Amino acid sequence: MLYRVEGIVIRSMDYGEGNKIITLCTESGGKAGVLxxxxxxxKSRHAALTQPFTYGEFVYFRNTGLGTLNAGEIIQSHHVLREDITKAAYASYACELLDRVLQDEETGTFWFKQLKACLEALESGKDPLIVMSIxxxxxxxxxxxxxxxxxxxxxxxxCADEDMFVSPRLGGVLCRSYKHFDPAALSVTPRTLKLLRLFARMDLNRLGNIDVKDSTKLEIKHVMRQFMDMQLEVKxxxxxxxxxxxxxxM
Structure with a gap:
């Protein structure tokens, strides 16, 4: 069966002497592996299509399992991300995280849009720590x-934010009176808690410039790291x- 999809390359690996296998996060059909x-x-006319973070249209044939690329066209190369080591590192994390969490059979529209917005925000120079937390x-x-x-x-x-603790293990906040349910719950500033709530509601596609103190950003990073470790358990x-x-x- 012939497929024509818009997708983003989230993984690219060598296969044999001259081939590559790419994993796409597609807008309409979840993840897809394509040879x-x-x-x-x-002199390959398809080499550029296999670069990480590339957003394009891919036409491939597949019966079961791995597909085989017939044609493709780049919509957005995201070469800026690959040329900056810090941006490349954050973009790679975004792609690997999605790759590990999204199952092959899951519909990919939501995930595709979030990844697309994330890569665009990183490329445009938005604060990578804020982008990644959202x-x-x-x-x-x-x-x-x-x-x-x-x-x-x-x-x-x-409760008042001053009396709230964040419990990544339990998946939320605890009032001071209930902190004994998780003695390891994190003490955070009210500013950090307000920003975490804002991030939970924010649309990455509408992200503007947010000015956050370095100390607050580090606190947010620590909290989100704990949530990811406790809830998703992926390395x-x-x-x-x-x-x-x-x-x-440092």
Whole structure:
């Protein structure tokens, strides 16, 4: 069967002497693995289509399993992301996270739009930590693990932000009176809690410039890291690389 889809290359690997296999996040049909014959050859007309983060139209034939590329056209190459080591690291993390969470048979429209918006925001120079925190929220929400941040997850009561603790293990916030349900719950500033609620509601496609203090950004990063670890339990090579970049920046 012949497929014509819009998709983003979230993974690209060598196959044999001259071929590549790409994994696409498509707008209409979830993930798709596609063999691109001759993509490693210098004169290949399809080589550019196999680059990570490439957004394009792909035409491929597939009966079952792996498809074979017939034709394709680049819509947005995202070469800027590949040319900047920090942007490339964040973009790789966004792609790997989606690849690990999204199952092959799942419909990909929501995921595709979030990834597309994430890559565009990174390319345009938006703060990568803010972009990624919002993106991680969307991943958690779509995977069914959206944190409960407006009321205590144990009592259902709304308390002052100063009396709230964040419990990544329980998946939400705890009032001071119920902190004993998770002694490891995180103490965060009211500003961080307000921003986390904002990120949960924000649309990446409408992201403007948000001015956040470095100390608050670090707190948000720590909270989101804990949520991702506790709720999704995925280990990503790209995140290890991001951690190494952070150490270098310090």
């Amino acid at each position: 691109v014959r001759g993509a490693k050859k210098s 993106y991680e929220f969307k991943i958690l929400q779509a995977a069914g693990y959206a944190p409960q941040l407006d009321a205590c997850i144990s009592s259902g009561q709304q 990503l090579k790209s995140r290890n690389f991001l951690d190494q970049l952070d150490k270098y920046d």
